[in-house]
Amino acid sequence: MNIVYTDNNATTKVSPEVLEEMMPYFSELYGNPSSMHSFGGNVGGKIQEARERVARLINANPSEIVFTSCGTESDNAAIMAALELNPAKKHIITSAVEHPAIKNLCSYLERKGYHITFVSVDREGHLDTELIYEIIEKKADDIAVISLMWANNETGVIFPVEEVARKAAEKGILFHTDAVQAVGKIPIDVKAADIAMLSLSGHKIHAPKGIGALYVRQGIKFPPFLKGGHQEKGRRAGTENTASIIGLGKASELAKAHLNEMDTRIRGLRDYLEAELLAKIPASSVNGDKKNRLPNTLSIGFDAVEGESILLLMDQSGICASSGSACTSGSLDPSHVLMAMKVPFESAHGTIRFSLSTYNTKEEMSYIIEAMPPIIKRLRDISPFWKK
Amino acid sequence: MWEYNDKVKDHFLNPRNAGEMKDADAVGETGSLSCGDALKLFLKINKSGRIVDASFMTFGCASAVASSSALTEIVKGMTLDDAEKLTNDDIADYLGGLPKEKMHCSVMGQDALRKAIRSYKGIEILAKPGNTICECFGVTDLEIIETVKQNNLKSAEDVTFYVKAGGGCGKCVEKIEEIVESILAQA
Ligand SMILES: Cc1ncc(COP(=O)(O)O)c(C=O)c1O
Numbered sequence: 001m002n003i004v005y006t007d008n009n010a011t012t013k014v015s016p017e018v019l020e021e022m023m024p025y026f027s028e029l030y031g032n033p034s035s036m037h038s039f040g041g042n043v044g045g046k047i048q049e050a051r052e053r054v055a056r057l058i059n060a061n062p063s064e065i066v067f068t069s070c071g072t073e074s075d076n077a078a079i080m081a082a083l084e085l086n087p088a089k090k091h092i093i094t095s096a097v098e099h100p101a102i103k104n105l106c107s108y109l110e111r112k113g114y115h116i117t118f119v120s121v122d123r124e125g126h127l128d129t130e131l132i133y134e135i136i137e138k139k140a141d142d143i144a145v146i147s148l149m150w151a152n153n154e155t156g157v158i159f160p161v162e163e164v165a166r167k168a169a170e171k172g173i174l175f176h177t178d179a180v181q182a183v184g185k186i187p188i189d190v191k192a193a194d195i196a197m198l199s200l201s202g203h204k205i206h207a208p209k210g211i212g213a214l215y216v217r218q219g220i221k222f223p224p225f226l227k228g229g230h231q232e233k234g235r236r237a238g239t240e241n242t243a244s245i246i247g248l249g250k251a252s253e254l255a256k257a258h259l260n261e262m263d264t265r266i267r268g269l270r271d272y273l274e275a276e277l278l279a280k281i282p283a284s285s286v287n288g289d290k291k292n293r294l295p296n297t298l299s300i301g302f303d304a305v306e307g308e309s310i311l312l313l314m315d316q317s318g319i320c321a322s323s324g325s326a327c328t329s330g331s332l333d334p335s336h337v338l339m340a341m342k343v344p345f346e347s348a349h350g351t352i353r354f355s356l357s358t359y360n361t362k363e364e365m366s367y368i369i370e371a372m373p374p375i376i377k378r379l380r381d382i383s384p385f386w387k388k
Numbered sequence: 389m390w391e392y393n394d395k396v397k398d399h400f401l402n403p404r405n406a407g408e409m410k411d412a413d414a415v416g417e418t419g420s421l422s423c424g425d426a427l428k429l430f431l432k433i434n435k436s437g438r439i440v441d442a443s444f445m446t447f448g449c450a451s452a453v454a455s456s457s458a459l460t461e462i463v464k465g466m467t468l469d470d471a472e473k474l475t476n477d478d479i480a481d482y483l484g485g486l487p488k489e490k491m492h493c494s495v496m497g498q499d500a501l502r503k504a505i506r507s508y509k510g511i512e513i514l515a516k517p518g519n520t521i522c523e524c525f526g527v528t529d530l531e532i533i534e535t536v537k538q539n540n541l542k543s544a545e546d547v548t549f550y551v552k553a554g555g556g557c558g559k560c561v562e563k564i565e566e567i568v569e570s571i572l573a574q575a
Contacts, residue, residue, distance in 0.1 A: 306424060308449035312400065333524065333556045334424070345422045349447075382406040382453070384428040384445040385421055 001318040004364045008204070009153050009181060009297060009355035010322055014247070015206040021250040022208075025243035033240055034231065043242050050249025054213050057252040058179075058198060059189040066214045066222070066235045067245050071180040071201030072101040074214040075147075077225035077236070078176040078197040079105055081216075082145035083114075084223045085174070089144035091115045093135060095127055095159070096340040098149055102178055103336070106147075114144075124289040125157035125341050132164060140171040147175075150182035150198075154324055154337040154353055155288030156297025158186070162193035169194040174220075180204055180212075184255035185262055185294045190215055202244065206357070207251035211244035258358050266356050267295035269365050273354060274298050276369040281376050287324070287343055287351060296356040299324065301347030304386040305379040310352055313375040319368055324351035346385070392450060395484045399454035404461050405443040406453075412443075416504025418496050423525055423552065425452040425493065429459065429500040433508060437468045451490040458482045459497040472505050474498060475538060476550075491550045495535065521563050524556025529567060536571050544568060 005013070031040030033047055051062040068074045079092070079102070094106050096118040103118075110116045117135065120128050132146070146168050151158045161177050168175040176197040182188060184205035190198055195217065202211035216222045216235065228237030278284055283303035302310065307323030314321060324335040333339060334348040343351070354368070380386040392400070409430035419426030425448025432441035442460035446453050458479050463471050476494035480486045486494055518530030535541065535550050544564040548555040554564050 304421075304447060306448050306452075309400070309453060312450045316401070345424075349421070349424050382403065382445050383447045384417070384426055385447050 008357040053249040074199035150179040156294035302350040399457040400450040414508035416500040522553035527553035
């Protein structure tokens with residue numbers, strides 16, 4: 001059976017071009033970039049090239065890029081650095097719909113005595129920026145960091161990160177954004193937005209898993225999260241994951257080249273999938289602001305059926321996606337993102353997230369559009385909550 | 389990923405006795421939309437108190453559908469007295485076992501069956517006995533105690549797997565731990 005992969009917000013395939021560029025650094029070019037000999041030094045040169053490529057994707061200077069082991073590490077490193085730079089400030093502002101990498105870190109810090117504001121979102125997933133500006137006006141001096149995701153992994157809804165970042169900068173507040181889902185899907189310009197720190201992750205943009213980067217604006221005296229050797233100019237210790245860094249560099253170059261295709265062809269495929277599913281399946285609804293959304297993401301709820309069952313039947317047809325339901329995550333409540341948006345239980349439990357990449361085709365969308373209505377019908381036929 | 393065995397998968401993909409029964413003699417309902425799973429069980433019962441037919445409608449994950457399907461197969465032909473003694477373990481065993489986190493699906497089956505039989509016998513079903521411990525899933529202390537004893541549960545996490553209590557906001561986990569510990573201390 002052919003696999004139709006529409007779970008790219010979970011992870012992506014490594015591009016063949018990326019893999020090819022990485023291969024020599026697993027075998028013959030195994031030198032340590034820190035070594036004095038040119039055998040290792042040449043690898044250092046290749047890492048510098050990767051740094052430049054990542055920087056170009058987000059309009060940063062190469063020296064502002066710190067390589068890390070994943071998006072989660074970038075998020076942790078950013079928040080912990082902000083706290084260390086502002087030891088007297090005890091307030092963190094974030095949103096109620098962050099990825100666990102930020103959400104659970106902030107909950108941990110709350111238990112350690114920090115004051116965290118988890119800013120709420122409305123039914124469409126829009127952030128309550130007024131609340132943030134009010135707090136900034138009144139108590140700027142106590143805020144160690146504001147951390148907001150650029151785009152939501154479940155719904156694709158985009159936060160007005162640039163606007164908040166500028167207001168934070170005006171007040172001298174450090175601003176971090178978890179841009180793991182936004183990078184490579186929409187244009188990002190850290191300079192224009194005056195962002196202090198930005199997290200990105202390789203495996204969401206066709207680089208391998210286990211490689212990430214943190215942008216740290218020039219001038220910030222960044223204390224390292226991993227302490228040890230002098231790698232990454234003392235901002236992240238540990239011998240470099242050379243092959244993966246080089247892969248992330250290549251993937252960043254490709255992602256930049258594909259931004260236009262994301263905005264046009266992939267957006268078109270997503271819109272086609274969305275329109276057809278809504279038309280063919282009664283009592284279905286899109287979660288999140290349809291306009292202000294990543295071009296590749298569709299979060300769609302089907303009333304009166306449950307996500308795990310839907311996914312399992314989709315799996316029988318070779319379609320890979322994710323659900324917003326409890327049963328697949330180990331927790332029992334629907335996703336905290338859908339709950340924060342007050343999506344009714346009726347559709348939250350039956351929410352499926354499709355997330356596309358530039359590898360998807362129109363034929364694949366047509367296949368999903370054919371496969372989904374009978375799957376939903378089959379489950380509704382045995383659901384006590386389905387009113388025909 | 390799914391950790392379901394072939395029998396569970398089979399009962400999910402090819403559910404037995406799925407659908408509404410218009411002329412049912414007894415109906416038992418449990419669960420709710422907000423809980424994420426619910427089961428409506430229909431029984432046809434003859435004059436001598438034997439279940440001659442059963443069907444179900446279920447909203448929930450694959451193991452909820454499979455547990456419901458298994459339940460209807462098990463109870464067909466049983467006397468009401470025997471059926472009343474059926475436990476969640478019997479349902480899980482029939483399916484060759486369920487993942488631990490999914491045991492609540494089999495508990496749902498036991499619950500719906502008992503409700504159906506009690507309503508048939510004209511026994512009034514009171515509001516849930518005991519004091520509510522878990523607000524998210526509406527689970528009482530008496531239910532927790534019964535489940536812990538019946539299944540030899542050892543931790544609050546076990547309780548969550550079996551009756552969901554503690555699996556929502558998590559505020560009641562400490563209370564559940566206390567209940568489990570007091571039962572373990574008695575044993
Ligand atoms: C918004 C967001 N932040 C952070 C992460 C974590 O990234 P990683 O898996 O590289 O640690 C993810 C990935 O799931 C994500 O979607």
